[in-house]
Amino acid sequence: MAGPPNKKQKREQYKNSREGGSTTELPKKKFYRQRAHANVFSDHDLVYPxxxxxxxxxxxxxxxxxxxxxxxxxxxxxxxxxxxxxxxxxxxxxxxxQDVEVADIGCGFGGLLVALAPRLPNSLLLGMEIRTQVTEYVQERIKALRIQKSTEGLYRNAACLRANSMKFLPNFFKKAQLSKIFLCFPDPHFKARKHKARIVSTTLNSEYAYVVRPGGIVYTITDVEDLHLWMVGHFVKHLSFERVSETEQEADECVGVMRTETEEGQKVTRNNGQKFVALFRRLEDPPW
Amino acid sequence: MPYQCLERCGKLLVAARDSNIDLFNLENDNAFLSTWSCNSSQQPQNGKIELKKDGSKVATNESQLSSVEVQLEEALTPPAKRRKLSVDAGKPETEEATTEPIQELGATENGVKKQKKQKQNNRSNAISTGLEAPAIIALAVTKDEQHVIAITGEDKCIRVFEIIEKDGILCLNLLSERIMPKRPSSMAITPDSKTIFSADKFGDVYSLPLIPSLTTSTETPEQNQASRSSSAAAERTFQPSANEFTIHSQRNRIALENQKKQTNTPAKDTTPTFEHTLLLGHVSLLTDIKLASLNGRNYIITADRDEHIRVSRGIPQAHIIEGFCLGHKEFVTRMCIPESRPEILVSGGGDNRLLVWNWEAGKCLSEVDLGATLRLAMGGDGVRESKMSVSGIYHIRQAGGDMILVACEALPVLFLFNLNPQNTLTISNISHFPGNILSLNVLPTQPKAQGSRVVISIDNIHKPSSTTETHPPGTPKAFPLVIYDFENGPSQEVVKTDQVVNVEVPDAGNLKKLLYSLENLRKKGGEGKADGAEVEDS
Incomplete structure (x- = not known):
């Protein structure tokens, strides 16, 4: 049990005060913090279709x-x-x-989701996050934003749910349903023993290839060069993907958003850190 | 000791009990032929040594390896894995003796910390060898009936045997032992009898040639050792993955400082030396793998603990997922593709249901509730309300059409379903046996008999429907293998296989673990509740 009881109490009070769903005030992160790592191999208490x-x-x-x-x-x-x-x-x-078309896997506190929603008004965006508290935060955030911008009708196309997308991505999405997947600042899992827990691996890329339609793009960004090289290596090796050229990459408006609007991206900027971006296009499956 | 796996290889019945494989001649009154035992054979060589070497290397990793240590390690090469062997005590004792100096060396050099490491290694070793010798968890026979393949769980080993005649008796001859990176749980052999597909508990599927190619397999442990120590001498400089930009907390900064001080790392090389290819992977535990062929295309079908059945293309496009068969509500344990109906897949698992699939389209065609079927047949009494998990699905071809036989873990009954042309399953019969059904295999139809015959392995130690209660000592034991005839519908057993030897039974806990492990796959509810409280402290 983490934290003194009065902290838990305060969280409860805060969340109760938000209940009813008509508040336009954005939620405060301090009531939703959670340990940054989750074990993707454990069962948790997940709800999935x-x-x-x-x-x-x-x-x-x-x-x-x-x-x-x-x-x-x-x-x-x-x-x-x-x-x-x-x-x-x-x-x-x-x-x-219409179907959900854009998935932000490991959306965290939802910075990218909120920034992209007005820019992609014709697509449905879904943030997937494994941490309950953080998911709740994003859901509250979107709820409040929807009310704030109800006259413009913004943010109706964004949502967030709790999921372990490394295990259950095909439970949510049909074959070739998605046009974009975002993998922003994933857990680097430095230890070699933990590499299977990385969000990108040769075997897992097959599942991304399954849910992304040919021509669709997988966006990755990280501040860890090692992980960047790992992700590039594994996507390039996978026959269903090719890397998008730098010029095309920089021309993509989502790349700029990814660099500046994600919470983690802003944190890296504050620390004068590096950001490594790589985009991969889903290729057509070869005939057989 | 009951048999946990059965396979048929031509006229031979291949049956695994604990860590032994018995052969029976099905054409000659089911007579016992020979036994291959894991104990008496040479222990596997390549992988486990590495484990041990790693252990000792870790124990001395602070400084460069001194020449003394290298020598000691080389001296250590011939004996393989340190394993608890109570029967032939001679070998392990000498093994123990050779390892002791290293332990002492470690202890004198760097004190308590290393001893702790060594202790941990011993403990993990002891855990990994729950039984005294590794028990066989899966058997397979190649289509050409030339080779038998066995998987042992504790040492993650895939063994390939050929059938030879020695002194006029057919027996198994061990050809190769390959230690996989993770514990295999299921395997499939390609129809051309050239490639093994191994699905493991880490979720990965590897393909490996049935007969390891000479170039890679001839590498002796000595050569291997030499190359390893030279690479260790080359001193790969350790490069921390993180840098000062990527870390944000004080504690991480200290960790990075410490990492930078460390100049070299023990070259950890745990990849097997034999040829193997990673084909695909789930982020889950794989329970079954089947190879299918439809309209001239090959497919790999894999089932996992997270309710998925995945259909991937066959080699060389195994990285492409064609679809999923999603419909189970609990772990999937077994799949069966009837030979006469290759477009159909029957699957079962921990949710009491059998699902019939058009697997290529990922479409569920029909389902059957096993629990309801059993209750209906038994009038509702004497049936456990608890969950069932399917431990085997088999297909037989009868004069009346296709039949699907289903066994469940720790149940003394066999379900017989008719697979109708409309792709539905209708119950034909539920047969009762004197013990829980462990495994089953279809026997070739005899020319004069019309019905198919199956051989069934029965647990003669535990009481029916129980995984814990055993028969009181002194009660006559049921035959572990019975042959069951389907002529004119199900009839009584006709032949009983000879009982081999009355070997001593491993202790109850281990036996239960070996025979009834599927129920462990079930997800424990409420475990994740603590997860919500996993709140950051800052």
Whole structure:
């Protein structure tokens, strides 16, 4: 048990005071801090859908729910689908008009997500974070921002959920669903023994290749040169990816955002640290 | 001692009990032929020595290796792994003697710290050898029926055997022993009998040639040793991955300072020396691997503890994931692709359900609730309400069509399902046995008999439906291997295999660990609750 009891109490009080969901005030990070490392191999207490079809996105993107007209004139198709749903033990839930297309894996406190949401107004963005407290922070942050900018309708396309994306990425996304994946300042896992826990590895890249459509981009940034070389090495070695040229990389507006808007990026700037960026394009699968 | 794995190799039945493999002749009244025992054979050579060398190197890593130590290490080369062997006590004792000087050397040189390290090594060794000799956890036979492959868990070893005739008796001849980087849990052999696919508990799948190529395998431990010590002498300079820009806290800064003071590191080289290729990997524990072929394309299908069944392309495009079969709510343990229906996959695991898949499309076609099936058949009483985990799914071809046989861990029943052309499973029968079913294998159909026969391994030590209660001593033991005939529907057993030898049974805990390990895959609920409180202190 970490922290003195009154700290826990204060957190609880703070979170209770925010409940109700109408506050426009951004949450304070100090009530949501959590140890920076999580064991990706342990089970945690994760909630994840059995498959992408079982995922109820409606509560995350309420503004994008497909207007349902199926109730008015139930076609046989829908009936069959409902029966199938029942058979598979899933409740029929509202569907979205479009799919999530951008994933920020390990989104942290959500700096990139919040910066990208207005810049990519036509895509749905999802932040995935393994730490409960931090996820809660981002969810509160987006909630508050949505209310703040309700007249402009901003931030409705951004959401965050708790997930271990190293294990359960295919439970959330269908094949070739994503156009962009962001891997920003991942845990470097310096020890060789821990290298399998790194977010980039030859074997894990296959899963990124599965969820990213051909032509889609995986963005990486880190302040650890060693990790940068590791990520470049593993992506270049993987036959489903090629590295994006420097000119094209610098022309991408997301790269600038990634450099300056992520919490970790700002921290590195404060410490006069280096930032290493690399982009990788998903190639078409060869015929076979 | 019951048999935990069964395979059939032509007319031979290959059966593993503990760390031994018995051969039976199925054509000659199921007579016992010979036994290969892990104890009596030479211990594996390459990998484990390294482990030990690492241990001793770690123990002396502060300074460069002195020549004395190198010599001592070289002297250490011939005996392999230090393993708890109670039977032939001679060898380990001499081994112990050779290692002792090093321990003392370490102790005198740098005191308590090293002794602690050594102790840890011993402890981990002791843990890794839960049984006295490594128990066999999986068997496979090549399609050409020339080779038998066995996996042992504790020493992560893949052994390849050929079947030879010695003094007129068929027996297994050990061809190669390869220590994998992580503990293998399942394997598959390509139809051309040339390549082994090994899936391990770290989530990775490796391919390795059935017969290791000569160029790599002839490297003797001595050569290996020489190259290793020379590389150690080359003194690779240690480069910390972090620099002053990447660290932000005081404690990390101190750690980095300490790292910079350290000039060299022990060259840690734990990669195996034999040819092996990493094909794919899950971030989970792999439980089963199957190779499939459809429309002229090869696929690798892997199942893991996190409910996934992954369909990847075969070599050389194993890095491309074609799809997933997602639908299980608990760990997946076994998959079966009926030979006559290669487009279908039947999977089972810890959620009491069997799912039938169109695996290429990742589409679930039908499902069966095993618990409900069992309750229905037994009228609801005498059935444990607790979870079941599927320990085996097998396919047999009957005159009436395809059948799927299912065994569950620690249950004395065998489910017989009809696999209908509509891709559904309907229960045909539930057969009861005097003990829990451990393994099963399909026997060739005899010309005169119409029905298929299977050989079933039965736990004759534990009471039926129990993994802890044993039969009281003195009660007559059931035969560990029974043959079961499906002629005119299921009938009683017809032949009983000879009992080999009444070997002593390992102690209860180890036996349970060996025979009933699947239930350990289940995720413990509530464990993650502490995780929420894992709050940073600053």
């Amino acid at each position: 059995i498959s992408p079809a079982h995922m109820n996105w409606a509560s995350y993107y309420p503004a994008y729910i497909k207007p349902s007209d199926s109730k008015a004139n139930p076609s046989t198709d829908n009936l069959a689908e409902d029966l199938r749903n029942q058979h598979l033990g899933r409740a029929a839930f509202p569907q979205l008009a």
